[in-house]
Amino acid sequence: MSARLTYDLETKISRALSSENLPELSELIADLSAGTVLELMGRFGEKERAVIYRMLHKDTAIRVFDLLPPSMQADLIGSLRDTEVAALFEQMDPDDRAELLDEVPAVVASNLMAGLSPEELKLTGIVLGYPEDSIGRRMSPEFVRLHPNFTVSEAIATARRELDNAETIYTLPVVSDQRKLVGIVSLRDLMRATDDTLVGAIMSRPEYVNATDSAELAARRCADQRHLALAVVDAESRLVGIFTVDDALAILEEEDSEDHARIAGTEPLRHPYLAAPILSIVRSRIVWLLVLAIGATLTVQVLEVFEDTIAQMVVLSVFVPLLIGTGGNTGNQAATTVTRALAL
Template sequence: MNNETLIENEARAEALEQAIADQDLVATADLLTGMGTTEIIEVLERLNTRERAVVYRLLAKDRAIEVFERLDSTLQSEILSGLQDEDVAAVFAELNPDDRVALLDELPASVARRLMLGLSPTQRILTATVLGYPQGSIGRSMSPEFVTAHPAGTVAETLVKVREQLDDAETIYTLPVTDAGRLVGVISLRDLLRAEPDERIGELMSVPESMGAEVDAEAAARHCADLKILALPIVDREDRLVGILTVDDALRILESAESEDAARTGGSEPLRRPYLATPVASIVRSRVVWLLVLALGATLTVQVLDLFEATLEQQVVLTLFIPLLIGTGGNTGNQAATTITRALALGDVRPRDVLQVLAREVRVGVTLGLLLGSLGFVIASAVYAVPIGAVVGLTLLGVCTMAATVGGVMPMLGKAIKADPAVFSNPFITTFVDAAGLILYFLIAKLVLGI
């Protein structure tokens, strides 16, 4: 997309928002007609609940369904609450089974039951299949609508089958090959079109990559992305094909997981919806719990300062370096934690690699401590005195080593006990390093300065 197109899109979006603000429904409808689906979604995500419902009602039926499918499930739920019952049933029936399940999780149980009863028997069975798997598993995010091939079938027969199910299948570019329901191979549409009509599928298929339906959704999505395939077959415990994970769904799962990690690393809960579409109360709730936890943790720092009050009274200059030392320690720990959390998500390291990670982070911490400690020693010695410089330099060496080590190990500990590694990252590490770093600082000062 070139700059001129971007400018035009922004101008249309601004004009649409102005028409909505002016309550000019005619102008709003006209502007919506000339906008693409992605543009409309971006505008909807910026509106409040009432405005979003008004704009959605002005969309043509086909466009409305297309837009609805691509919205977050929380926004879908809000839009449904503003539609008539018959409109709700129509929109719900047009969704793919996996999208329906995500929406059902956001709706009241009574509404969910009513919508399920309104589905055709076939769609009700497909949706119930996805609903039957645990939340957080890939079975909950897979699509049960797919086209299969049989190893004894010919290319011509398979292509006829693909054409017959073209409108119902989630994807046709990768076809699972099954025999008596069990996954035995995969074949791409490209290979089908390249082959002779009378060739057998069993001669053309390749060895399949698959995932169990109860595997964690993020792990399955990561596997699909790593393999760089368009669709990953999902099987049950007996290796029977139950669904497929398409690459677009895999990317959506990974985007959601990374947004969650980023939020928790920063000390808040994920919003799970666009920022401007999130009520202020929800933003407050996502942050206040962590702030209270961190505030309680910060009392450790206060207790340490109180414990070494006599030391500070003898050498008041030591107070000047407290922000430098605890800031450097916190930043060093956060860097290590963020790196290891990311490595865990990518599968680069596993909890059993803890000793290797520990050894590497100790070396990294010592190296950083030597560099920063040497600089701190030179500056503090020049401005104050050599003993003060020695205290600062040695403390930086110790704090960096400790922070890098703790920052590297804590996410792995979280992973080992089945907790979110991001929760064990920056907020708690910062609190721990602040208190431990101050203790180290005052102990070194008492030793070097003899106070």
């Protein structure tokens, strides 16, 4: 069983990092799961994260890198050797590569792309060909495609053959000879049918999104309709990718974090709060503070208009803080209630 991150364990790891006791650090993190290591790395700065990552076992390191947000992946790349970076980049899914490339400088992105194999370069190029905020940028071009004339035994054999490369095999798109999406069949339906049944006889009406649709809208549709995956098609209804529910949940988490940050009057941070640089925190807050300060000057101007009235009845000034506070509270209530209602 993997160890959990406790306050005592975090303290010991912090002490090992401070004293540069790498053998002790390696021993402390050896039994941690990838999710626990991800939580741990979110509590330290860039330099400490790089040290922790280098102490991980190879398999755990690959899983952790896949789980890291693109901004933290970009930070980590600078501290790794070129051979390590190339190996990690080759093993990433094409949609995850596209996110990472958006975070790194153009020179680094070019070097990363140059190190890919021809097949992986082609798949990544497909994703990069779509606008940044579109679902085409977040889909996976690695999927199992079936034909209506396949028998169930042929379909299962195809899924088994593509098992290691496909993003998912639980929802399988069915395409025509022209690669146009004509149906969807689930693995459950295939397992339930007899071997000689044609896929066209058990497939259902396809649910899909267009590759140029908004990523957030596609993610909400996937989550609201409880789909494990949605097919992604181009303008001519040709199948170009698959969009899975785990990617949908990741997009919704990003968008909800952004919405909540702006409700609170800040810009969303691209790093975990405890690991975010001070300058990033200042930048995320200073713009909104200036906007709110400008808004507050309007209140001062209103008070100046009624200065003579307040001078005649000083007791009115007692209610000024009460009215300002009530106005702010009312605004917060309305913003929170309406935003939540729109989200649901």
